Amino acid sequence: MRKQHYGVPLERSDCLELKRHRNSCKPENFVKWLNGFGSGKRLAVDLFSGAGGLSLGLERAKWTVAAAVDFDERALQTHAANFPGMSLKMDLGNPDERDRLVKLLEPAKIDLVAGGPPCQPFSRAGRSKIRSLVEHHGRDPHDRRKELWSAYLDVVKRLRPRAVLMENVPDMGLGDDFFVVRTIEEQLEDLGYATQVRLVDAWRYGVPQHRKRLILLARNDVERFEWRQELEHENRTTLQDAIGDLPALPVVATERVGQRVLPYTSPSKPSKFAQDMRKWARKDRVWDHMTRRVRKDDWEIFSSMDSKTLYSEIAPDLQRYKADHFTDKYKKLDWSDLSRSITAHIAKDGYWYIHPDQPRTLTVREAARVQTFPDRFRFAGTRSDAFRQIGNAVPPLLGEAAAEALLPVSDEQLPEGGLKPRWRTVRMDLTAWAEGQRESEHWYQLPGEQMSGLQAAVVAILSGTKMQPTQLAGMVTIVRGRTSLSKTALTALAAAAPTEAARKRVDRLAPLVGKSAVWGDEEKVREQLELKPAEARLYQLLVGEDLLWVGQGALRVAARLHGSDSDRTNRLSDGRVDLVNLVGAGEEAPLRMAALRLIGSNVCRAKEPLCYECPLSKYCVARDNVSSDLFTDAMSGTHDRNTVPAQAREAGRTAGRR
Structure with missing residues (x-):
């Protein structure tokens, strides 16, 4: 013990050594354990387990953890002392170690894979790189110790459990527009899983602290995620x-x-x-x-x-x-x-x-x-060591609540042909509608072959002006089919501007007149046009970049489809989560995002929504507040648009108040 400038004697506490749990086992005894203690139990695997906070949550929800995997020696000693099953030291960033784990678990019927892969790389991962990692199961040696979420996904794909639970900090999604989360969801849906993403306040499940976590659930038996009722503020654990x-x-x-x-x-x-x-x-x-x-x-x-x-x-x-x-x-x-x-x-x-x-x-x-x-x-x-293990852990009561939403359901059978997740169906319909709109008068609101960087820049720069849609459409039509801006086209745009404010915005395009090479470089376009943050986001969306547009209209569509109020309360967190299910991932994600923006602007209005024109009306939770015959006619396509507005306005007023 020594005293330094810190002001107190500096000392290490004693080092607590713990005995292994009496029902723990080692790899060489795993088959015997399965036939003994593990026989007849619902088995789970906890990846990146740490000391076992999530393992304890699973245990409280009636799973038995057959294997926990981590690379921290102290945390694994803690896990081995408190849980049955195997506590394995493995670097899951190493493909060979994942092979070893999957081989070891072959004799077991794993019902659930849980875990919280380290989150540091999420916001830094390049998006094309992410797709490559997913396609190759993270088997890139240069990234094997970084993109551990892809290692987690690789193990899930190979074990094919009935259910999946992933927990992490909200920054995992908020830092990159939920790109990684959406990619994981898409991959799980490709395997036949229904998925759910939630941002959860831990205190609502009895945890006595301010702590928000991102939970991703998936299951391939039924599309049902029933969480227990959340605690109200007055009943929180102080x-x-x-x-x-x-x-x-x-x-x-x-x-x-x-x-x-x-x-x-x-x-x-x-x-x-x-x-x-x-x-x-x-x-x-x-x-x-x-x-x-x-x-x-x-x-x-x-x-x-x-x-x-x-x-x-x-x-x-x-x-x-x-x-x-x-x-x-x-x-x-x-x-x-x-x-x-x-x-x-x-x-x-x-x-x-x-x-x-x-x-x-x-x-x-x-x-x-x-x-x-x-x-x-x-x-x-x-x-x-103890403080570090505790701080890194998932609160067990939160883990229990999430795991309960994945319990087997006895009164429902897997549909013939497997699950057809609701949100995947919604995305298919949204994509089909958006592809049709590319051929309509709304073409300039959607990314695609017809939308060059020039048209995207014109729309982005004019987006904040008080122009009628027909006026904006007319101006963008001036440069339709062009990939660079000429002086003649700039003059025509200025002449077509309906207001002085619009003309001033058109003048901002002048530095790129005649610079055809620059229009192919999206970053240079944003820099030289000095696009403001909202303008830059819209420009990026229209040229096909995968991002979440958090404009009020798109958030309103997502909230109504989910039956939530996220468009009015937690726009940047829960609002984005509601968008995740609708946007999905893949090459068509930007098209769906732009389509939601279009629906929010023209159809799903705050007041008097035109539900009969909405391509997603049959999936909308808010439809209970709207006349049922409007939905029936919208689904069958029998409405005469000239006879609807009066009836739709009245129904829309009701929906607009939700």
């Missing part, structure tokens, strides 16, 4: 519910805080959550209720704070960091609220997790409770 029963610790600056083993006395009225966490734990003791020593100045800071105190409000003589750069460096938790999301950073310092009453940071056991690990669950290694 920090008091989560850790209020754990013993208070004496805290003296620079002295050791807590111990590996401490006595435990149950309160007279423990919370329901605490009772759940104490199941099968020793009644008279609590383990791993320990944390870092406290600096003298931190002891003063922690003692003077409440849950609303900002770092900038701490006494200046006690501040060690620049208050303008570290506005949330310290966070004292509130007994009556949720905790901050527990992350792996807690292994480095606990300043985001200051105890509500005591001048210290959360202990290992308290952090485990907030992640919903029960008190019987031990973590191998040092105190820092």
Whole structure:
């Protein structure tokens, strides 16, 4: 132990060694295990398992984890101590290791494959590269340790379980317009799976912290994903519910805080959550209720704070960091609220997790409770190892809720010929409609052979002006069939502009007059025309780039089809998720995205939607609010458009209020 400028003695805690679970097994004994402990059980595999948060969720939902795979030695020791089955150290980025895993699992009937592949590469992956990785099962040696989501997908494809569960941070989707998620969904649908993607607030399933996760589910038996009812705010599990029963610790600056083993006395009225966490734990003791020593100045800071105190409000003589750069460096938790999301950073310092009453940071056991690990669950290694494993884990209660949505359904049979997932059918109809619109007066709103970079730039630059669709169509028609801009065409565009604002926008095209080579370089076009962010996104969409257009109209279509309010509440998160099912992946994804934008602008209007003209009306959840005869006629194509509007307007007013 040594004391440095940190202000407290620096020490490593003892290293906890754990015995293997009595029903664990090694690869050489796996067949025997299958015929013994594993016989008759619903088996699962947990890839990138870490310490086993998701494994525990699966176990709570009545699966038995036959194999867990990770590359972290300490996490695997933890897993082997707490679960039956195999805990395997493998680098799944290595194709040879995946071959070995699939071979090892051949004797087993795996019902579910779960996992949370590391998310760091998602936002950086090139889109053409992604397609290549998927097609070749990630067997590119240059990427084998990066694109681990493709390794996960490769194992799923080869094991062909009944159900699939993938969990990750929302950035996995939000960072790249859900491109990887949509690609994975498409590949699973090609294999006959129905899929569902959700952004889930963990607290709604009993986890006492702010934590949003992305969940992808798939199953090939029925198209049904029934989640349990979410908790309302007033019924959430608070920090008091989560850790209020754990013993208070004496805290003296620079002295050791807590111990590996401490006595435990149950309160007279423990919370329901605490009772759940104490199941099968020793009644008279609590383990791993320990944390870092406290600096003298931190002891003063922690003692003077409440849950609303900002770092900038701490006494200046006690501040060690620049208050303008570290506005949330310290966070004292509130007994009556949720905790901050527990992350792996807690292994480095606990300043985001200051105890509500005591001048210290959360202990290992308290952090485990907030992640919903029960008190019987031990973590191998040092105190820092435990914090890291806890922070990296999936909260078991969240894993349980997601897994329950994949339980076998006894009252439904697999349809003859296999599943035909609803959203795949919707996308097929949307694609067919969009291809037809390419030949209509709306051609300039859709990517395709007829849409060059020049036409896309004209539409993008004029998109923010108050022009009638017919006026915009007339202007784009001036350059239809052209791949570069001449001075004559620019003059004609300016003459056709109906307003001064439109003429000024046309003038922005002038720098590219006569520069035919530039029009073939999309990035140079965006730079030289100085397209604003919204203009650039529209330009990219119209030239066929795969992205999610989060304009209000497209979001409204997606929300109505799903029966949600994501177009009015969480546009950039849940709104995008609703778009995912409609856009899908593949070469036609940009066409479908542009078609949704077109439908949102011309048909699925906020007020008085023209449902009888919508190609997706028969799939719309909001149709319950619209006259049924309009849907019947729309599906049969028997409506006379000249006789509908009055009736449609009244029905549309109802739909527009949802």
